[in-house]
Amino acid sequence: MSVWFNPSHAIDQILRQVASETEGFNADFEPGVRPADPKFGDYQANGVLGFAKRNKANPRELGQKLIEAAQASGQFDPELVELSLAGPGFINFKLSPKFIWDWQLAFSTKADYQSGAKELKNGRKVIIDYPSANTAKQAHIGHLRPMVIGQAISRLLDFCGADLVRDNHIGDWGTNFGTLIMKIKRDGIDLSNLGDNALVTLDQLYKDGSALETEQPELRDVSRNELVLLQNGDAENTAIWEQIVEISKVAFDKLFAQMGVEVDITLGESFYRDKVNRIYDELTEIGLAEESDGALVVWHDEVKKFARNNERPYPFNIRKSDGASNYASTDLATVLYRVEEFKAEEIIYLTDARQQDHFQQLFLTTEKWFKAKGYPLPEMSHVFWGTILGSDKKPFKTKSGESIKLQELLDEARSRAYDVVSEKNPDLPEDERRAIAESVGVGAMKYADLSSNRTQDYVFSWDRLLSFEGNTAPYLLYAVARINSIFRKVGVDPEATIEGASPLETEAEMGLARKLMGFVTALELTINDLRPHFLCTYLYELTSAYSTFYNADKVMVDDAAVKARRLILCARTRTVLKTGLELLGIQPLERM
Numbered sequence: 001m002s003v004w005f006n007p008s009h010a011i012d013q014i015l016r017q018v019a020s021e022t023e024g025f026n027a028d029f030e031p032g033v034r035p036a037d038p039k040f041g042d043y044q045a046n047g048v049l050g051f052a053k054r055n056k057a058n059p060r061e062l063g064q065k066l067i068e069a070a071q072a073s074g075q076f077d078p079e080l081v082e083l084s085l086a087g088p089g090f091i092n093f094k095l096s097p098k099f100i101w102d103w104q105l106a107f108s109t110k111a112d113y114q115s116g117a118k119e120l121k122n123g124r125k126v127i128i129d130y131p132s133a134n135t136a137k138q139a140h141i142g143h144l145r146p147m148v149i150g151q152a153i154s155r156l157l158d159f160c161g162a163d164l165v166r167d168n169h170i171g172d173w174g175t176n177f178g179t180l181i182m183k184i185k186r187d188g189i190d191l192s193n194l195g196d197n198a199l200v201t202l203d204q205l206y207k208d209g210s211a212l213e214t215e216q217p218e219l220r221d222v223s224r225n226e227l228v229l230l231q232n233g234d235a236e237n238t239a240i241w242e243q244i245v246e247i248s249k250v251a252f253d254k255l256f257a258q259m260g261v262e263v264d265i266t267l268g269e270s271f272y273r274d275k276v277n278r279i280y281d282e283l284t285e286i287g288l289a290e291e292s293d294g295a296l297v298v299w300h301d302e303v304k305k306f307a308r309n310n311e312r313p314y315p316f317n318i319r320k321s322d323g324a325s326n327y328a329s330t331d332l333a334t335v336l337y338r339v340e341e342f343k344a345e346e347i348i349y350l351t352d353a354r355q356q357d358h359f360q361q362l363f364l365t366t367e368k369w370f371k372a373k374g375y376p377l378p379e380m381s382h383v384f385w386g387t388i389l390g391s392d393k394k395p396f397k398t399k400s401g402e403s404i405k406l407q408e409l410l411d412e413a414r415s416r417a418y419d420v421v422s423e424k425n426p427d428l429p430e431d432e433r434r435a436i437a438e439s440v441g442v443g444a445m446k447y448a449d450l451s452s453n454r455t456q457d458y459v460f461s462w463d464r465l466l467s468f469e470g471n472t473a474p475y476l477l478y479a480v481a482r483i484n485s486i487f488r489k490v491g492v493d494p495e496a497t498i499e500g501a502s503p504l505e506t507e508a509e510m511g512l513a514r515k516l517m518g519f520v521t522a523l524e525l526t527i528n529d530l531r532p533h534f535l536c537t538y539l540y541e542l543t544s545a546y547s548t549f550y551n552a553d554k555v556m557v558d559d560a561a562v563k564a565r566r567l568i569l570c571a572r573t574r575t576v577l578k579t580g581l582e583l584l585g586i587q588p589l590e591r592m
């Protein structure tokens with residue numbers, strides 16, 4: 001046997017196969033392999049317990065039988081892994097120091113890690129719906145999290161072998177266009193002439209338009225009429241709308257480039273405008289949707305949480321009483337399109353926590369509808385998050401109480417990072433300090449966002465996120481830069497094969513080597529829960545294990561074999577850290 005990249009997965013597969021040929025087991029058996037408490041071993045299979053209970057068998061006897069069959073199968077080399085029965089019927093797996101060392105030799109590059117990780121998603125067709133902002137509005141701090149969390153999850157899914165489509169489902173068909181077009185026409189504004197700050201102007205025009213409607217309520221009818229004209233394909237309004245969408249796209253593309261956001265397709269709400277009638281028809285035909293006060297709605301009476309004051313739960317409104325489509329109808333049409341057009345097996349939506357009800361209703365409706373029609377139901381999940389808070393623990397705003405523009409935040413990140421870098425390393429040439437600040441500033445902001453559990457609120461603090469201590473991007477980036485400097489000093493290429501190493505000996509070496517192997521488990525955890533903070537925590541712990549090793553064991557020693565093996569550990573730490581940072585959307589640096 002050779003070492004497995006992902007031991008828990010390999011052990012699971014082998015146990016399944018061995019059990020299928022062992023008396024007393026059947027297809028109902030799930031090995032249940034997971035990382036173990038280090039006191040007992042590296043991995044533990046606890047599936048025998050539940051299986052024995054269900055089948056009224058003795059778990060320890062069954063466990064012993066499985067161990068013997070597994071050993072007899074020759075798939076567990078006793079030099080590499082030790083099996084033992086424990087407690088009421090657990091099976092423990094302990095990897096030998098030889099396994100851990102062989103693993104370091106067998107997997108060394110990002111490509112090696114990726115080829116091992118790709119079985120986690122195994123070619124699954126996944127659509128990720130992000131960052132999906134609304135058009136005609138400037139990006140503000142509320143757009144940070146979808147961009148940051150969305151790109152990290154996208155990169156992770158891609159790395160783990162998903163067949164991914166990143167779909168930017170922009171909100172380009174809302175009622176705000178009525179007001180905007182009313183104001184634009186009234187003032188005779190030429191949208192082709194707005195220059196660099198076109199989106200700022202549009203933002204202002206909308207605000208002024210709404211204010212005008214408050215002053216002169218009769219203008220609301222004018223706006224409504226402009227919207228109806230647009231929805232019916234009126235040439236003039238369509239041309240204005242197209243310009244607005246284009247202006248938004250240009251502005252967002254500029255932000256995407258700075259944020260490292262990549263999307264594959266941009267099919268906004270407007271794309272589905274001719275696809276919603278089929279939704280109304282099908283949902284009515286199967287008896288799921290019904291008219292209510294002129295609107296078309298779907299009731300999910302079994303879900304009590306949609307009820308207020310013990311009344312009947314409120315329904316999912318899929319067509320407005322004036323006949324217009326809405327957020328729900330376009331989302332239903334979008335699910336169908338993704339399944340029919342892309343054969344989506346999984347769809348992941350990213351928005352803030354306020355849209356939880358919408359997505360629960362959307363998922364329920366889709367389930368019932370697809371079941372009735374016999375359509376293949378994709379797995380759907382809503383990745384949501386909490387609020388970014390200021391130091392006063394209230395939503396982070398400017399001093400005057402306005403929302404902070406995303407571009408201003410990015411500019412400030414760069415300039416603060418430049419100051420920090422200049423203070424730490426005043427001798428570096430100015431342009432290099434600028435380049436470092438670019439990666440550190442934006443990276444630190446991203447990392448602060450990703451490293452806290454996304455469902456919780458977090459406090460935004462420049463000092464904390466730019467600190468070189470603690471679970472921060474600068475701390476991790478600096479660790480990579482320090483390892484690079486070791487390799488520069490010894491004149492060795494960290495990516496080249498290092499020959500002549502002796503096997504691991506010291507406790508700190510073993511500790512670091514085990515932690516390096518934990519990369520796979522961290523990826524799996526992150527992907528399963530779609531929570532990037534698991535990967536952040538892992539990278540932070542890896543860096544700490546590296547520091548412990550580096551402080552305990554000198555790398556530059558005379559014994560060439562010892563030096564070689566320690567350099568191998570440095571090289572692996574560098575690769576895992578770099579790979580992890582890249583997956584989070586953070587650019588590692590040669591030096592800092």
Ligand code: ARG
Nearest residue numbers: 129132133134169170171351
């Ligand atoms: N445009 C929406 C917003 O800004 C988010 C869209 C999320 N995606 C979706 N398919 N509903 O709130």
